[in-house]
């Protein structure tokens with residue numbers, strides 16, 4: 001049975017060759033990933049790890065006209081208070097109604113854990129349907145109902161027969177995976193099983209009909225548009241600025257661009273297959289969905305890394321252009337854009353040349369941004385990827401070629417990051433959101449690896465990244481004061497040992 005036919009999606013730990021514990025160089029990492037030995041590496045000590053449900057919720061809250069039913073104890077939904085607000089902001093930034101997502105919880109108690117929570121779930125779905133009248137209800141299955149074995153799929157199947165909303169189940173029990181990226185597959189699995197992904201005749205298009213004299217012309221126009229339409233698959237870390245920048249470039253090649261799956265509605269999902277090509281912006285984010293659309297609907301796809309820095313952007317645009325036989329036009333566009341951008345960044349490049357940087361965060365971004373910054377004269381001291389899987393192989397082959405002597409770690413552990421910053425003494429840390437506080441306490445300049453309010457992609461992106469770095473070097477007051485007054489919770493002897501001493505087979 002294919003993964004797509006299963007009720008519960010696979011976790012990355014079983015679907016892919018991956019790992020979350022490694023220290024060495026890029027070329028050994030690629031080899032270790034390929035052979036599967038990365039799977040056998042872990043740690044003797046873990047400081048913390050994330051719940052994959054957070055990322056599934058991040059995506060679900062962006063979907064228009066939806067409601068969320070948390071099948072969980074009350075605490076699991078706490079994150080929705082902030083996620084709902086940030087997704088409303090994202091909707092506003094994209095010209096959509098800035099509505100927060102209504103959500104309710106089955107609020108499982110100890111008695112429910114013993115007696116089962118299926119009745120409560122059924123009643124909560126029905127309540128959500130009547131109360132909020134959403135187009136889609138996401139049923140989020142968490143650790144507790146997965147452990148006690150609630151038959152959520154049966155409850156959802158029955159609910160579909162009498163509620164007006166489409167019901168989409170998201171199976172994200174946090175304990176099943178060590179890799180939060182499993183959450184992306186969870187979300188896409190729910191979408192591909194719970195929503196219609198093909199157009200409805202007479203609603204979305206006019207079928208050819210001998211009694212309709214304009215029918216053939218109408219269809220020719222429709223097919224022409226479809227053959228020049230590209231779906232770009234976004235992510236929460238990809239903001240409207242990034243979307244606008246890639247849309248601007250692809251529009252310049254005569255292509256129409258649509259963004260999925262975040263900030264889409266049920267009507268938009270129904271038209272997802274009406275495009276000539278699916279394009280990923282992150283190798284580890286959407287391969288599960290893109291492979292499904294190819295397998296089920298014959299839609300080709302391109303997974304070409306992130307368009308960060310000149311070289312990656314060139315490759316990304318060219319791969320898309322190749323599909324439409326537009327390589328000549330793409331090269332002319334890239335050359336002209338590069339010339340403008342290189343002139344614009346000259347003053348910044350002069351100020352950052354030779355500075356050292358430690359890169360931390362998602363595997364595709366750290367790999368892409370490291371080689372992009374090396375191109376511009378920064379010295380990359382070390383790269384820390386939160387996890388690694390075979391989707392990142394191409395990017396880390398590139399890292400191995402361009403930064404062969406740079407140490408690479410696979411780690412999302414704050415204590416290991418702190419050790420590296422203390423020992424390597426970088427001039428700058430570029431790190432995942434949520435870690436800036438730890439870095440500021442060490443008195444080291446840092447900028448975010450991504451920020452949905454900024455632009456990181458393509459030519460505008462490289463200008464913005466460099467501008468932020470230069471600003472950070474000048475704006476020292478807050479972190480200097482913080483570092484003077486904060487006492488770190490580590491013993492001095494900890495920093496005399498290897499940063500990755502806990503990693504073991």
Ligand code: SF4
Pocket residue numbers: 051052053072075076142143144172173174175
């Ligand atoms: S109980 Fe499970 S689903 Fe709920 S927050 Fe914790 S890890 Fe996540």
